[in-house]
Amino acid sequence: MTYKEFKDAVRVKTREKMNIYLGKYRNRKLSNKNVTIISNNCWGGHVYRYLGIEYLSPTIGLYFFADDYVKFCKNLKYYIDQELQFISVDESKHKDNLVERNTICPIGVLDDVEIVFLHYKSQQEALEKWKRRSKRINWNNIVFKFSEQNYCSMKEIIEFDKLPYDRKIMFTTKDYHVKSQILWGGICIKGDIPNDTVLFRKFIDLIKFINGKDCKKRQRYAGKRLKKLNKAEV
Template structure:
């Protein structure tokens, strides 16, 4: 019974969040599937190419150092990954997923695509939707070769940013520690949603929830499962 009540509370929370959101034409860069969940939660089109894919931390930070340069480069598909763990993942994944380089040294793993043609078509279309005047960036700093140094580099970037961590790291202004941390980006979205102010952040405010928003989140966004 509580499962169905929790799902109803989440549905109500999504409706209210969509009404609270004023900034509807933003682009979110994310190193995994977490970003897609933001757009779904808010009922918005994917105005970002970072959907259904992942980047290992070193490549993601390299892309963020020159985003307009890298996102203007064509995808160059590769048979093998630069990362051994990705090659191992490829062998046990439900299907072989495309892997591509941007600018010769930033690798993207298109986990949820079944062909190079599909990956290229959707990536190219969504790159054209980027609103370069309204960029938000999110980084999971506790997986995929992330290091404390890369977290610090991300935290110093000039765009509005959010860092998700499995445990605290000192002097990171954009950090949110995720209870019941998971490496799954979709599950991670549900687990962190009660613990920061997503809509307030996208509306130009802080990631940190006020007392009122904390109560709102606790009531409307219970973590299921």
């Protein structure tokens, strides 16, 4: 573990402990508490815990590869209605990438969409929580979040931006001139956002986003920081 990884881990652990006490005060600013957050990774779970509100989404503690996530969002109701099955890493279409990451967690499949249940110990746990949380989805109150990561190409960026949902954001490593983008001012590695959960709220107004208002308040700062980081991209 590098020093930065250690520092980030401590930061997240401290925040999670404080969420227990501060979440109820933060959510007083919310006018929209019964919200379903459909996220491509663990970001949504961090938001729910930070604001002290119930998980109304199955996309907690897991991640999608970019092409699978966009496909999932395009036809959300269809995929939610599919029976969750499980496969081995060797059976996955993302086998090479999963092996490279030393993946040992459950790999779920909804028809042709794969889900990596990163923070689950067993298939049974993943299945039970997926079913339970899927039933809580508020179909009249959904927000979507995407990030340029997990083998995201321009194709996925354009397709996500064209999704017929008003309430969606996409963290990107550069300005693609698409409506839903929010420039990520944190570290980027070769055009990829390696981790958007440590600084999960730094570049947006989180309360405004959940409440359905314009949340892009820190784009000038993010743009300057992004240019600086990109010069020394690792």
